Amino acid sequence: MVGRVGPEELELTEAARFPNRPVMVNDGLHWSVLTLFSEALEAIAAASHEAEISGIAVDSWAVDYGLLRQGSLLSVPYSYRDSRTERGLELVDAVISQPELYARCGLQRMPFTTINQLSVDRERGMLELADTMLMLPDLFNYWMTGRQAIERTNATTTGMMRLDGSWDLELLEMLGIEPSLLPPLIDSGTVVGPLLPGVREHFGVHGDPQVYAVGSHDTASAVVAAPLASGAAFISSGTWSLVGVETAHPITCADAERANFTNEGGVDGRNRFMKNVMGMWLLSESKRAWEAEGEGIELTELLRAAAEHDAEVPVFDATDEIFYAPADMPAAIRGWFAARGIRPPEGKAAITRCILESLADAYARAIADIERISGQRITQVNVVGGGSRNSLLCRLTARRTGVPVYAGPVEASAIGNLLVQARAAGVLSGSLADLRDLVSRVYKPQRYDP
Numbered sequence: 001m002v003g004r005v006g007p008e009e010l011e012l013t014e015a016a017r018f019p020n021r022p023v024m025v026n027d028g029l030h031w032s033v034l035t036l037f038s039e040a041l042e043a044i045a046a047a048s049h050e051a052e053i054s055g056i057a058v059d060s061w062a063v064d065y066g067l068l069r070q071g072s073l074l075s076v077p078y079s080y081r082d083s084r085t086e087r088g089l090e091l092v093d094a095v096i097s098q099p100e101l102y103a104r105c106g107l108q109r110m111p112f113t114t115i116n117q118l119s120v121d122r123e124r125g126m127l128e129l130a131d132t133m134l135m136l137p138d139l140f141n142y143w144m145t146g147r148q149a150i151e152r153t154n155a156t157t158t159g160m161m162r163l164d165g166s167w168d169l170e171l172l173e174m175l176g177i178e179p180s181l182l183p184p185l186i187d188s189g190t191v192v193g194p195l196l197p198g199v200r201e202h203f204g205v206h207g208d209p210q211v212y213a214v215g216s217h218d219t220a221s222a223v224v225a226a227p228l229a230s231g232a233a234f235i236s237s238g239t240w241s242l243v244g245v246e247t248a249h250p251i252t253c254a255d256a257e258r259a260n261f262t263n264e265g266g267v268d269g270r271n272r273f274m275k276n277v278m279g280m281w282l283l284s285e286s287k288r289a290w291e292a293e294g295e296g297i298e299l300t301e302l303l304r305a306a307a308e309h310d311a312e313v314p315v316f317d318a319t320d321e322i323f324y325a326p327a328d329m330p331a332a333i334r335g336w337f338a339a340r341g342i343r344p345p346e347g348k349a350a351i352t353r354c355i356l357e358s359l360a361d362a363y364a365r366a367i368a369d370i371e372r373i374s375g376q377r378i379t380q381v382n383v384v385g386g387g388s389r390n391s392l393l394c395r396l397t398a399r400r401t402g403v404p405v406y407a408g409p410v411e412a413s414a415i416g417n418l419l420v421q422a423r424a425a426g427v428l429s430g431s432l433a434d435l436r437d438l439v440s441r442v443y444k445p446q447r448y449d450p
């Protein structure tokens with residue numbers, strides 16, 4: 001995305017959009033990072049011919065990383081949905097109990113957490129070969145600037161960071177992970193450096209843009225752009241739905257651990273107390289399964305049919321891990337109901353409606369947990385990201401939470417990324433609240449009443 005930012009201006013243009021399909025080979029599921037990098041840099045180069053580009057910054061999904069030796073990527077990064085993470089959980093469980101780990105890093109128990117994946121790499125001897133680990137946005141920053149560093153918001157999703165923001169060296173030792181693998185930490189707003197001449201030349205980038213560190217965990221950037229008022233909960237809605245509140249400090253009481261809430265670092269030292277809910281993944285994977293059966297259907301058509309589907313549908317637990325990476329999502333949903341003796345919904349319209357009702361139900365339960373655990377009363381929900389375009393889901397969320405829903409902006413991660421860059425470049429100033437005010441002035445959220 002190309003953004004033009006000023007004190008009263010926040011204009012976003014889509015320079016390119018390209019698929020990000022993980023690839024299954026014999027050793028598992030991997031991301032095509034070189035393709036993503038070249039697609040992005042080609043789009044930036046094209047944009048730099050139209051207008052002078054002064055800054056570049058990358059944000060992405062969390063937890064995944066590349067292993068390097070003497071500056072070269074050793075292997076193609078794995079996708080966090082690869083089944084090796086089950087073994088990773090076992091390896092970490094063998095060393096430390098979940099409550100102890102939670103007290104140290106405050107992260108939800110999920111197979112995808114970086115320490116689980118690194119523990120599998122250690123068991124397979126990959127870490128002996130590596131001298132550096134870089135999260136995916138940091139890998140792109142390294143390829144652009146030659147500098148190796150890890151931005152803090154994404155580092156907080158690894159499980160290797162203490163609640164005080166330092167690497168947990170004792171835990172690394174317990175897990176047999178070399179601390180020297182971890183480059184220095186940097187904060188969002190840091191100038192990473194100029195583009196390497198070779199990169200500029202290879203892609204034909206005009207001008208001399210600086211690379212900035214921003215909230216490199218896309219959810220952290222999305223929350224920057226969420227026009228949160230006091231009493232607001234946020235839902236960062238995309239492949240995943242992240243339901244949470246922004247707090248000054250992590251919440252790691254036993255109740256939070258039992259409810260499997262996570263504490264991930266935000267921009268400006270904030271804390272994101274939140275829960276992962278399966279999100280649009282449920283719908284995109286169902287659509288993929290129907291396409292594979294030769295019954296492809298457009299998303300708009302699915303949502304129209306679901307909106308018109310007024311027969312009662314049951315709801316399933318949209319946080320249940322069986323939905324993490326099933327081969328056939330509609331079958332997994334039917335299986336969830338069958339295992340509980342509940343008649344599953346039949347047909348695409350009913351299943352889609354069931355997915356959206358189940359998501360809204362999970363949001364309402366997460367928000368009730370947040371109120372109980374944090375003591376904060378939630379008076380509104382801000383839904384940002386691609387899922388905020390789903391008006392049926394926004395309506396169901398307002399109905400099930402019982403509070404007004406404010407939907408938008410859609411491109412929240414990109415906007416949060418741009419705002420932090422622009423402030424680091426001195427074009428904007430002020431606090432997160434000031435940045436959010438600009439968002440509210442430019443992007444009027446759509447309101448849905450309970």
Ligand SMILES: C[C@H](O)[C@H](O)[C@@H](O)C(=O)CO
Binds near residue numbers: 112
């Ligand atoms: C693993 C997920 O990607 C992560 O929990 C989520 O916050 C995210 O990054 C969504 O893009």
